Amino acid sequence: MKNPANSFKRALASGDPQLGIWASFADPYATEAVATIGADWLLIDGEHGPNDVRSILAQLQAVAPYASHPVVRVVDANPSVIKQVLDIGAQTLMVPMIDTVEQARAVVAATRYPPKGIRGVGAALGRASRWASIPDYADSGVQEICVIVQVESVKGLANIDEIVSVEGVDGVFFGPVDLSASMDLMDQPTHPDVVRAIGQGASVARAAGKAAGVLATDVERAKGYLAAGVQFVAVGIDILMLVNSGRALLREFKGDRDEKRPSYG
Numbered sequence: 001m002k003n004p005a006n007s008f009k010r011a012l013a014s015g016d017p018q019l020g021i022w023a024s025f026a027d028p029y030a031t032e033a034v035a036t037i038g039a040d041w042l043l044i045d046g047e048h049g050p051n052d053v054r055s056i057l058a059q060l061q062a063v064a065p066y067a068s069h070p071v072v073r074v075v076d077a078n079p080s081v082i083k084q085v086l087d088i089g090a091q092t093l094m095v096p097m098i099d100t101v102e103q104a105r106a107v108v109a110a111t112r113y114p115p116k117g118i119r120g121v122g123a124a125l126g127r128a129s130r131w132a133s134i135p136d137y138a139d140s141g142v143q144e145i146c147v148i149v150q151v152e153s154v155k156g157l158a159n160i161d162e163i164v165s166v167e168g169v170d171g172v173f174f175g176p177v178d179l180s181a182s183m184d185l186m187d188q189p190t191h192p193d194v195v196r197a198i199g200q201g202a203s204v205a206r207a208a209g210k211a212a213g214v215l216a217t218d219v220e221r222a223k224g225y226l227a228a229g230v231q232f233v234a235v236g237i238d239i240l241m242l243v244n245s246g247r248a249l250l251r252e253f254k255g256d257r258d259e260k261r262p263s264y265g
C-alpha cells in the first residue's frame, strides 16, 4: 500500500489559497458533517476542544473519505503528544504557542525519526503506516508530514524571521485571539494593530517561502487576509456557527438581550 499524499502540504507549497473550518465539537459525527461542507481543510482542535487521542483518531477516521484535509491542533508542543497523534495517522499538525526558534526546531524534531529528530519508532503498530501495510512509511510517510507552528504572541512575532527559517516548518498560523491578548488588546482580534501585525508576520513568512495562515470568522476580514496573501484562512468555527444562528433565531422572538460576547477573530 502507498502512503496517502498530503494534499494540504502540496497546496501550501504550490501557493493555492486554502479555506478552512474549525471543527470544535470533538465528535466524529459532527466533524464528518463538517467535512462535507467543501472546505479545503478542517481543524480538529486538541488545544481548546475537549479532545484526547481516541477522539482525534475517531475524527480522522470519520473524515478520511472526504476531500477536506484534517489538520490536528495538539494541546501543546509536548513531543509525546506529537508522537501519538502522528502514530494515529495525522499528517498535518498545528502546534500552538511557538515563540522562539528553539521551540520551532523542537517541534520539527518531534516529527522526525532519528538521527534527524527524536520521534520514537512505532508506527508499524499504528494507523499511520496502516499497521505496516505501507512498507516505506519511515521515508514516504514522514515526507508527507506537514508542520504548522502557531505564532500568537508579541515574543513570537519578534522572532518570526528565525521561526520561519526552520527547515521542516511548512507554515505559520497567526492566532489573532491570543495575539490580541499578548498585545494588551484582550478580545480585540480584529483591532487594526493586530491585523497589521499579522499582515507583517505573514509577509515575513512568505518571503521565506513559508505559507501563512490565520483565523478570521468575519467574511470581509477573511477576504482581506486572502487578498493580502495569507494563504490558509479558517473562515468559520462550527460550534459558533451553531450557537450564533441559534441566538439569532431566538432574538427574532425575544428581542436583543444585549449580551456582550468576546470576539473570536
Ligand SMILES: O=C(O)C(=O)C[C@H](O)[C@@H](O)CO
Binding pocket: 048, 150, 152, 174, 175, 176, 177, 178, 179, 189, 215, 264, 265
Ligand atoms: O489565538 C487564536 O486566535 C487561535 O489560536 C485560535 C483560537 O484558539 C480559536 O480557538 C478561537 O478562539
